[in-house]
Amino acid sequence: MSSRVAPGEEVTPGLDRRAELKEFLRSRRARLRPEDVGLPTYGRRRVPGLRREELAQLAGMSYAYYARLEQGYGDTMSAEVLEAVALALRLNEEERDHLIRLAQPERTQAAPPPQQLRPTVRNLLDALGVPAYVVSRRMDILGWNRLATAVFGDWAQLPPEERNLARLIFLSPATRDRFADPDRAAVRAAGALRMNAGKSPGDSHLSSLIHELSQRSEEFRRLWARHEVSCGTIGDTVRMRHPLVGEFDLVHEPMALPGGAPMRLVTYHAEPGSRSEEALRTLASWEMAPLR
The missing domain is CATH 3.30.450.180 (Beta-Lactamase)
Structure with a gap:
């Protein structure tokens, strides 16, 4: 299968931005433990990493508000909220930029045109x-x-x-x-x-x-x-x-x-x-x- 598509050929749709945002945030939570961020450990954990409510606490927001972000509704949130989440998740610069692009598609660049070298x-x-x-x-x-x-x-x-x-x-x-x-x-x-x-x-x-x-x-x-x-x-x-x-x-x-x-x-x-x-x-x- 070719990575390029001929004119008129069916192509794979673009990525599901909300699904990508949801899975990205889940994967970043999963790599942090409560003790890594100064939180007490309590209860049995079915999955590794921080729970949503713990991440919301670290980012200084309500559980419901953070849950909306993880459901893909980042376009309604301020830059300050996204920065707080990035800080709580200990994202590096590349990961932070990726979060912002997924959460706020208006900042996302359009697909590039066909490319040729000068x-x-x-x-x-x-x-x-x-x-x-x-x-x-x-x-x-x-x-x-x-x-x-x-x-x-x-x-x-x-x-x-x-x-x-x-x-x-x-x-x-x-x-x-x-x-x-x-x-x-x-x-x-x-x-x-x-x-x-x-x-x-x-x-x-x-x-x-x-x-x-x-x-x-x-x-x-x-x-x-x-x-x-x-x-x-x-x-x-x-x-x-x-x-x-x-x-x-x-x-x-x-x-x-x-x-x-x-x-x-x-x-x-x-x-x-x-x-x-x-x-x-x-x-x-x-x-x-x-x-x-």
Whole structure:
């Protein structure tokens, strides 16, 4: 199944915002214990985590008012209420933004238009001396340079509709083999998709990708159910694996590209003077060698 849909083809509807908000709040409550937030423990608990009434107490609101939020009626609530809930749940910045987008859809950005790289961005990719690629909000791979091919594999050999980073991480054994820790790569991919779906819940193409991954990958279903919201920490180290040079570490640096639909330029570099830098230099010389 393709993550893109041809004109006239039926598509999966956008995500159910209220259902997403309900499950997100439940999942965040479940990871907190009363003793974590200074509350006494009493009674037998059928499910882990804070009860609704305990969360409402922490956020300084009535149980009934918080219950309405967890039922999906966040659009009637003030920014101060949402901030209080985010603080009580100990949400990080990405999770807080996700809560606000789900609760107040008027703040949510519309689904992005079809995306193409500007010629200047393609030139930039070619000029960079490190592995780099550009992805859309749906994690479609829109462009890459030759060093990215050396590290991640030859995406040019794939049909355009299969050039999606999340799809490859969950469904392509060859792609997973390029990561020394494919489980960590999967966690990051699921978290990024969850965050991006919150930004564009009406994006039917993104919903189709999520539906496909849910149908075809048990690992994705498990990670998606966790409601983690993250695309990884800027400056993270990613350990890669290559049949030519073995394992090596690269520092991951994503950055937003200005103008038009949301796109991210993702670069990877090795620490100067490290064995990883030597491995990357070897891959560069191999990739840039003229064909015979």
